[in-house]
């Protein structure tokens with residue numbers, strides 16, 4: 231296909247307008263009577279939330295029943311689950327809320343079925359677990375991804391490396407760190423003008439070796455309040471019903487796990503992988519002279535320090551902090567005496583000594 235500069239240019243503007251209008255449609259101003267953009271009424275609990283998203287009858291409810299004590303109705307017909315069913319997965323002292331959601335269909339983002347509610351619920355999660363039927367065609371995955379994309383969910387992606395700051399005055403200043411491949415100044419200028427952002431500073435930081443920035447990336451940056459960057463684990467269920475070469479191919483895809491809920495195969499591997507994707511760490515605290523308790527953990531993000539651990543225990547713990555003793559993967563010797571800046575690792579045992 232011939233890529234014509236003028237076509238690219240008009241398409242860019244058109245996409246900018248569409249993104250703006252779509253956001254208005256999907257996310258009406260708060261307070262309006264009907265708000266189709268809101269999710270199901272389930273309050274967040276635990277240390278993280280995983281949303282099970284998929285077409286009907288792929289085995290989402292079966293999976294929930296396997297990994298939590300919650301029973302969500304399972305049946306051979308489509309749309310068995312009609313609302314969001316929360317369950318709690320206990321993982322080595324952490325509590326993860328698992329949301330079993332109704333199956334979504336093509337066109338869900340436009341409001342088909344209860345699609346918009348389902349997708350809004352997914353938008354509030356820390357990890358999307360996309361449950362796929364291994365016996366179905368490969369297109370299913372792309373179709374679901376497109377539905378999530380349409381409401382501003384970006385799976386397994388980093389926000390684009392573009393700096394955009396609105397100013398009070400001074401006009402527009404657009405800078406490219408290196409010659410742009412897909413963008414030009416006039417195009418960005420017109421899109422920004424369409425968003426009434428007449429005074430702003432833009433810096434496109436295209437990096438060598440990385441995918442060059444596109445106009446879609448630029449629109450995502452303008453619309454950043456409506457975009458959510460979420461990790462996704464693709465889980466192929468029903469591997470009991472496919473050939474081994476096919477299984478082999480699926481299992482090697484990125485961010486992918488395979489299982490059979492029916493035969494109880496691979497389920498714990500899926501849970502372990504989901505835990506890894508969440509990038510959370512369990513820290514067990516220990517009081518002096520007492521064995522640590524491993525059924526209750528403090529949950530911190532990756533690269534968290536002793537300071538973050540202190541903050542999790544109590545806001546004011548830091549003030550009286552003298553040192554901490556650490557046993558585990560982050561310690562050179564057990565225990566190691568460390569300060570507030572020490573970076574902890576998953577399953578470390580920490581004892582905080584105060585003045």
Ligand SMILES: Nc1nc2c(ncn2[C@@H]2O[C@H](COP(=O)(O)OP(=O)(O)OP(=O)(O)O)[C@@H](O)[C@H]2O)c(=O)[nH]1
Nearest residue numbers: 286287288289290291292305309310311333491492
């Ligand atoms: N062969 C096979 N069938 C399975 C497996 N897991 C679930 N099923 C069957 O698939 C059907 C649908 O399962 P559900 O758990 O209700 O599916 P769901 O994704 O929750 O469906 P909706 O709620 O309608 O969206 C049931 O008949 C299950 O017994 C599996 O690993 N292998």
Ligand SMILES: [Mg+2]
Nearest residue numbers: 290291310311
């Ligand atoms: Mg279900």
